[in-house]
Amino acid sequence: MDKLIIGTTNDYFPYSYRDGTKFIGFDIDLCETLGKHLNVEIEYQGYENVSDTILAIQKKEVDIIISGLAITKKRVEQGISFIPYGKSPYYSLVVNNEYRYLENWKELDNPQITIAVVYDTGSEQVAEEMFEEANISRYDNQRAAGEALLNNEVNAIVANENLAKAYHFKNSDKIVILEPKFKKTSYLGIGFARYNHDLMDKLWKFSKHYSNSKEEIANIKNWLINT
Numbered sequence: 001m002d003k004l005i006i007g008t009t010n011d012y013f014p015y016s017y018r019d020g021t022k023f024i025g026f027d028i029d030l031c032e033t034l035g036k037h038l039n040v041e042i043e044y045q046g047y048e049n050v051s052d053t054i055l056a057i058q059k060k061e062v063d064i065i066i067s068g069l070a071i072t073k074k075r076v077e078q079g080i081s082f083i084p085y086g087k088s089p090y091y092s093l094v095v096n097n098e099y100r101y102l103e104n105w106k107e108l109d110n111p112q113i114t115i116a117v118v119y120d121t122g123s124e125q126v127a128e129e130m131f132e133e134a135n136i137s138r139y140d141n142q143r144a145a146g147e148a149l150l151n152n153e154v155n156a157i158v159a160n161e162n163l164a165k166a167y168h169f170k171n172s173d174k175i176v177i178l179e180p181k182f183k184k185t186s187y188l189g190i191g192f193a194r195y196n197h198d199l200m201d202k203l204w205k206f207s208k209h210y211s212n213s214k215e216e217i218a219n220i221k222n223w224l225i226n227t
């Protein structure tokens with residue numbers, strides 16, 4: 001193996017997203033370290049959503065997928081195996097200005113409210129657990145969900161903590177982050193086709209090398225603490 005083709009999403013900050021024609025993010029830095037560890041060339045294929053990356057694995061378009069992917073029973077049933085590399089982030093509830101002074105987020109749990117999430121992600125799972133009465137509107141990617149909030153097409157969005165901070169930094173006059181943060185306990189994983197034992201062995205060895213290494217510590221500091 002002299003090349004590793006990696007499927008990732010185009011706009012899942014801070015894990016993987018495009019900056020012009022270049023991919024950057026926490027997962028991208030991890031993959032660059034993986035390439036050096038395996039002494040192989042890294043090539044990225046960008047997809048609009050997580051579901052498309054899973055299809056890419058099934059169609060053998062890519063070798064691995066990574067994009068802040070939570071390891072879930074559903075994804076395993078789709079024929080994806082995972083090597084864990086971190087825990088899922090906290091999630092935040094971001095609302096438009098109409099609800100800036102809301103005293104309790106639970107007041108949003110009513111049929112007149114629509115919450116935006118990205119389909120088949122941790123944000124969707126968190127919203128389904130948080131809200132029993134509110135409508136949940138599912139979008140293909142973060143960009144579409146964020147634009148729906150800014151355009152007042154929805155009342156709120158559930159997003160990972162770092163993405164919520166980025167939304168607010170760019171649009172502090174239009175939206176606000178509510179407290180508290182919400183935790184979805186799951187592990188993030190590097191996905192690959194089941195029964196690819198040679199690749200699995202290589203990824204396990206890399207995982208042991210990478211865990212608590214100076215590269216991982218720098219990556220966490222750069223993308224998950226300082227963003």
